[in-house]
Amino acid sequence: MNDTSRRVYDSVLGLLSNVDNPTPLVQLSRLVPFEHTKVYAKLEWYNPFGAVKDRVAWNMVQDAEESGRIGASQQLVEPTSGNTGLALAMVANAKGYSLTTPLSNQIPLEKRTVLRLAGVDVVELEDSLCPAPGAPEGAIAKANEIANQPEFEMLNQYANGSNPEAHYRTTGPEVWHQTGGLVTHFVSSLGTCGTINGSGRFLKEQNPNVATIGVYPTPGHDVPGVRSLSQLSQTEFFTPDKYDGLVEVENDLAFEMCRRINQEESLTAGPSSGMALAGALQAIPDEPGNVVVVIFCDSIFKYASSILNNLSDLGKAPASGSKREQLLDSMVENARINSDLTINIEDAHDLWQTQKPFVIDVREPDAHRQRHIPGAINMPLDELPDLAAFLPENRDTPMLSVCERGNLSLSGVLFLNSLGYRNARSVTGGTEAWDEKGFAIEST
Ligand SMILES: Cc1ncc(COP(=O)(O)O)c(C=O)c1O
Incomplete structure (x- = not known):
């Protein structure tokens, strides 16, 4: 028999949380700017395998x-x-x-x-x-x-009713019980939407005034486990009409908030927790009686490389591979932050409309066929050296290098530079961000 009060269990599965053995709720005291509103983090990494x-x-x-x-x-x-x-x-x-x-x-x-x-x-x-x-x-x-x-x-977590049902049976009852029925706002980051749907349904059955707030990242984000609005709209459980609020959070803010949670609250929360809290602070007013519960999905320990990629002052990811690969990696990394080599999605669109640049799409043919910027010529990165003969003769031609999200295209632009092209830019956010902006898109 499991004995939760002494924390003695028959097997690791006994550690799975439920209303008698809940994950902890910790009040955030330092980084919350509120006088009245109380904000609690629900620490889901206390589940036996480390996540919600x-x-x-x-x-x-x-x-x-x-x-x-x-x-x-x-x-x-x-x-x-x-x-x-x-x-x-x-x-x-x-x-x-x-x-x-x-x-x-x-x-x-x-x-x-x-x-x-x-x-x-x-x-x-x-x-x-x-x-x-x-x-x-x-x-x-x-x-x-x-x-x-x-x-x-x-089992398909994206369409399996047992996903939201897990939260209806456990997360929702835990939150209700742990706040003594005082919870007013339930905040969750959105991936499959199982957490918000199941917990929200339970909480609203106890008190229809409990507000559910879903938080999602901007297009082209690097927050693991969550989906941008256009990615969400492709999933079955995303039911925005049933939520009381939806908040979009910039990628950089999510990572910055993650850092602050670790430093100021001494909670080892991961990037999606940073995003969820940033969304909660944007959406919820400071009013007496407000009790907010924010789901902190998992801890920071599996995200060292995400942190290094997104909080650049913490240093670069340790180099691996040959000296040549390391040099290329650092060139690509520098290209990422060099505004002469990259172009944001709006400016790329303006350029595309006004100057008719030569657009190369460096993804694999299948991805290109599925959707691409109209007129983009498919030149997969690996084949670029063999296709150089098809590039314009004039080295001043305005050029765009594009891929899915703006990573591979950085290597594309470096290759174009090496051939002497002076006006080549890598499109930040790539085809995904272009499509999400609603700009013209083509498939073949
Ligand atoms: C780290 C992380 N954050 C947030 C979520 C989103 O949770 P849900 O799928 O219930 O919307 C997930 C889901 O995979 C996740 O792994």
């Missing part, structure tokens, strides 16, 4: 077992940004199942490595940070392909 997703993985497996959907020695497959994967891996290990996770190679190395350590068959793919449902070669398509084999089962 432990609740979801456990509930999806339990429901699937109860309904007979999965059985002994089951092979599971799940497209995941990491946290669901790790939680599923651990639940699978505890139950004798196996797990395959197709995932984006943009996911921090720490997460991909830990999944492998946990025995997962990790299939790395070119995809956005959060799997894009429509991407033909993305994690979701790959998982669907594997799940078509009869021996595999995909």
